[in-house]
Amino acid sequence: MELTGAQIVVQFLEDEGVDIIFGYPGGAVLHIYDALYTQDAVKHILVRHEQAATHAADAYARSTGKVGVALVTSGPGATNAVTGIATAYLDSIPMVVLTGQVPTHLIGNDAFQEVDTLGITRPCVKHNFLVKDVADLAETLKKAFYLAASGRPGPVVVDIPKDVTAARTEYVFPKSVKMRSYNPVVKGHTGQIKKAVDLMLEAKRPMIYTGGGVVLGGAAEALTELTRELGFPITNTLMGLGGYPATDPQFLGMLGMHGTYEANMAMHHCDVLVAIGARFDDRVTGNIEKFCPTARIIHVDVDPASIAKNVKVDIPIVGQVEPVLRQALRLLRESGGKSDAEALKAWWDQIGEWRSLDCLKYDPASERIKPQLVVDTLYRVTGGDAFVTSDVGQHQMFAAQFYKFDKPRRWINSGGLGTMGFGLPAAMGVQFAHPDATVCCITGEGSIQMNIQELSTCRQYALPLKIINLNNGFLGMVRQWQEFFYQGRYAQSYMESLPDFVKLAESYGHVGMQISRPEDVEPALREAIALKDRLVFMDFLVDPTENVYPMIPAGAGLNEMILV
Amino acid sequence: MRHIISILMENEAGALSRVAGLFSARGYNIESLTVAPTEDPTVSRMTLVTSGSEEIIEQITKQLNKLVDVVKLLDLTEGPHMEREMMLIKLRATGTGREELKRLVDIFRGRIIEVTASTYTVELTGNSGKLDAFLEAVGELVILEVVRSGVLGIARGEKGLRA
Numbered sequence: 067m068e069l070t071g072a073q074i075v076v077q078f079l080e081d082e083g084v085d086i087i088f089g090y091p092g093g094a095v096l097h098i099y100d101a102l103y104t105q106d107a108v109k110h111i112l113v114r115h116e117q118a119a120t121h122a123a124d125a126y127a128r129s130t131g132k133v134g135v136a137l138v139t140s141g142p143g144a145t146n147a148v149t150g151i152a153t154a155y156l157d158s159i160p161m162v163v164l165t166g167q168v169p170t171h172l173i174g175n176d177a178f179q180e181v182d183t184l185g186i187t188r189p190c191v192k193h194n195f196l197v198k199d200v201a202d203l204a205e206t207l208k209k210a211f212y213l214a215a216s217g218r219p220g221p222v223v224v225d226i227p228k229d230v231t232a233a234r235t236e237y238v239f240p241k242s243v244k245m246r247s248y249n250p251v252v253k254g255h256t257g258q259i260k261k262a263v264d265l266m267l268e269a270k271r272p273m274i275y276t277g278g279g280v281v282l283g284g285a286a287e288a289l290t291e292l293t294r295e296l297g298f299p300i301t302n303t304l305m306g307l308g309g310y311p312a313t314d315p316q317f318l319g320m321l322g323m324h325g326t327y328e329a330n331m332a333m334h335h336c337d338v339l340v341a342i343g344a345r346f347d348d349r350v351t352g353n354i355e356k357f358c359p360t361a362r363i364i365h366v367d368v369d370p371a372s373i374a375k376n377v378k379v380d381i382p383i384v385g386q387v388e389p390v391l392r393q394a395l396r397l398l399r400e401s402g403g404k405s406d407a408e409a410l411k412a413w414w415d416q417i418g419e420w421r422s423l424d425c426l427k428y429d430p431a432s433e434r435i436k437p438q439l440v441v442d443t444l445y446r447v448t449g450g451d452a453f454v455t456s457d458v459g460q461h462q463m464f465a466a467q468f469y470k471f472d473k474p475r476r477w478i479n480s481g482g483l484g485t486m487g488f489g490l491p492a493a494m495g496v497q498f499a500h501p502d503a504t505v506c507c508i509t510g511e512g513s514i515q516m517n518i519q520e521l522s523t524c525r526q527y528a529l530p531l532k533i534i535n536l537n538n539g540f541l542g543m544v545r546q547w548q549e550f551f552y553q554g555r556y557a558q559s560y561m562e563s564l565p566d567f568v569k570l571a572e573s574y575g576h577v578g579m580q581i582s583r584p585e586d587v588e589p590a591l592r593e594a595i596a597l598k599d600r601l602v603f604m605d606f607l608v609d610p611t612e613n614v615y616p617m618i619p620a621g622a623g624l625n626e627m628i629l630v
Numbered sequence: 631m632r633h634i635i636s637i638l639m640e641n642e643a644g645a646l647s648r649v650a651g652l653f654s655a656r657g658y659n660i661e662s663l664t665v666a667p668t669e670d671p672t673v674s675r676m677t678l679v680t681s682g683s684e685e686i687i688e689q690i691t692k693q694l695n696k697l698v699d700v701v702k703l704l705d706l707t708e709g710p711h712m713e714r715e716m717m718l719i720k721l722r723a724t725g726t727g728r729e730e731l732k733r734l735v736d737i738f739r740g741r742i743i744e745v746t747a748s749t750y751t752v753e754l755t756g757n758s759g760k761l762d763a764f765l766e767a768v769g770e771l772v773i774l775e776v777v778r779s780g781v782l783g784i785a786r787g788e789k790g791l792r793a
């Protein structure tokens with residue numbers, strides 16, 4: 067069938083199984099928009115800013131495991147998308163971003179709305195393409211989807227000049243793709259996995275530390291089975307939450323800078339560390355010199371470059387987490403070996419002591435609303451079963467600490483780039499993927515204003531999001547650092563001239579609520595969640611002096627936490 | 631330690647900038663970098679000289695391998711190999727110094743490829759150390775201009791790098 071480039075783009079998306087894309091039109095992509103107009107297999111969601119299109123596509127991917135797709139125009143459309151592309155890159159999220167480009171004969175001429183999209187995005191994509199000939203379009207799109215989703219996932223940009231979308235060629239959907247230069251590993255090396263199992267069985271003070279790779283690789287079940295069979299304590303990174311059920315007694319909570327006392331202490335004192343789909347980020351290791359001083363380390367990761375990047379590893383295993391964990395389970399069962407029960411008992415006793423410190427305690431009877439109380443209550447009111455997106459700051463940490471995720475893909479946040487403005491468009495992407503689910507966005511008065519315009523998109527598509535604004539009147543995370551490390555010199559961290567969020571929400575056609583007393587928190591949340599078909603913006607006036615504890619200050623080891 | 635890394639890359643526009651961008655973004659150092667087509671028109675071959683601790687070199691090769699356009703990669707320094715670099719050097723050659731320079735060029739087995747009343751242009755090939763030694767021997771005072779190709783390398787024996 068002979069089609070124009072624009073028709074090929076749309077037909078390809080349909081053939082690839084993409085049913086929704088997030089975008090914003092402009093000159094360079096007008097042909098593509100015209101092709102979208104005449105069909106209804108691929109639904110297009112009109113956002114209000116291209117950054118939101120990328121975050122929504124990204125969160126759609128995070129919550130489903132499918133590739134998220136965004137479509138933006140050349141020049142400013144592409145540059146607006148860059149923050150979203152970098153956000154997806156740092157968290158290894160499968161996403162394809164289609165950017166319009168000026169016609170091929172104008173490239174390099176400083177043409178109207180021309181930027182070097184390939185050059186600008188190169189450092190923050192898994193790969194990018196410029197399609198110069200319509201004959202290459204379908205195959206390039208196929209490669210883009212394949213690259214985005216396979217191996218270590220990541221965003222891929224396909225830059226399409228306007229004339230290429232007008233040119234015609236014969237279209238056949240490329241069913242498969244092969245790239246000689248790209249062969250991601252799937253299965254792990256059996257010998258290495260065997261060694262890892264042996265080492266685990268030898269451990270006296272074992273610790274399992276897992277990350278985003280478990281969520282991305284669909285390995286939550288295998289991980290849970292293995293962990294239970296071994297009886298080991300387990301911690302998750304911020305990106306790994308939900309990879310292991312948070313309500314399980316073997317779970318020690320999140321680790322790292324704002325992790326729990328028990329998780330960080332167990333890391334510091336363990337003798338065997340099993341790292342799975344986690345990348346030893348500096349927010350997790352603290353001072354690398356002081357990291358896990360007595361541990362032998364096993365590291366499973368699909369990306370060889372993640373292994374031994376920050377920390378020396380004793381048993382590296384390159385492979386997809388799911389098949390590697392399954393094989394480990396098999397080898398463990400075949401060997402008939404058991405973990406050292408006596409040593410484990412002593413280790414759990416020690417962990418019990420650390421736990422009894424109750425490091426996340428807060429004052430529930432406080433006269434001002436504590437932000438922790440709001441998340442705690444939200445957890446109860448939603449039965450722990452909501453999708454929760456967040457922005458970046460103190461509220462993000464409270465969400466991670468107090469909402470106990472038992473399932474993967476429920477906790478959606480920007481960990482690597484830490485992008486304020488992520489939360490609301492991300493919640494949109496999640497709600498489109500799960501129309502009947504409760505989707506909550508936990509945010510702060512600073513972050514929410516970075517993409518507040520999306521309240522309009524939410525209205526257009528009647529998205530019943532629940533926005534929980536933990537309004538402390540401060541760029542709280544910045545204020546906390548200024549309090550601890552800059553002797554309370556609060557330079558530019560006070561959020562003045564805030565809008566009336568209730569009226570703001572109402573002006574967009576949503577429901578607004580302001581909650582200022584602790585006793586109103588639960589009723590308000592219940593009322594909001596019960597409003598199934600309306601977006602509710604809840605402005606919680608919370609204690610502005612509250613800080614996130616525990617905290618590991620810069621340069622300290624995991625055993626050197628500030629507790630209160 | 632100094633490492634010579636040979637890379638076969640898909641002959642795509644922008645492939646070179648992916649390598650250069652990787653080095654600048656991650657703060658790795660590049661001593662020299664050469665790229666040219668090969669007998670196989672679909673790939674180009676790059677020879678890259680870098681230095682760093684074992685950990686850094688390991689990261690460099692992993693990160694290079696991760697680039698989607700990289701077809702194959704070989705750290706030549708891990709095995710027996712040969713390296714060559716070419717240099718074109720313009721020297722001030724006047725008076726009694728002229729004879730002296732000619733002798734030095736012969737000793738280093740270089741060739742004088744252009745002669746004017748006051749200059750020699752010399753072509754010299756060898757490993758980088760030899761080129762450095764020549765520069766030292768002639769001395770800064772007479773050097774007018776130096777152009778070096780950057781290092782080329784190839785493994786010894788049967789071992790090779792092919793797409």
Ligand SMILES: Cc1cc2nc3c(=O)[nH]c(=O)nc-3n(C[C@H](O)[C@H](O)[C@H](O)COP(=O)(O)OP(=O)(O)OC[C@H]3O[C@@H](n4cnc5c(N)ncnc54)[C@H](O)[C@@H]3O)c2cc1C
Pocket residue numbers: 156157158217218219276277278279280282283284302303304305306320321322323324325342343344345346347349350366367368369372385386387388458459462480481482483484485543
């Ligand atoms: C304000 C703020 C505070 C923060 N505080 C903390 C904190 O206290 N604690 C904390 O943990 N983080 C914290 N972070 C997040 C931190 O910056 C990192 O994003 C996070 O620690 C990285 O998580 P990860 O190691 O799971 O890696 P990810 O970024 O999730 O990377 C996943 C790893 O798994 C690999 N992988 C992917 N798919 C697969 C697969 N299928 N099979 C095998 N491997 C795979 C990838 O190659 C990669 O190495 C904070 C962020 C912010 C913004």
Ligand SMILES: Cc1ncc(C[n+]2csc(CCOP(=O)(O)OP(=O)(O)O)c2C)c(N)n1
Pocket residue numbers: 457458459460461462484485486487509510511512513514536538540541542543544
């Ligand atoms: C786009 C962007 N700019 C700046 C920052 C730095 N930053 C991290 S947290 C934070 C404060 C966030 O304030 P708010 O959204 O009110 O959340 P709070 O910490 O008060 O809960 C800032 C400015 C960032 N992460 N992202």
Ligand SMILES: [Mg+2]
Pocket residue numbers: 459510511512536537538539540541542
């Ligand atoms: Mg705030």
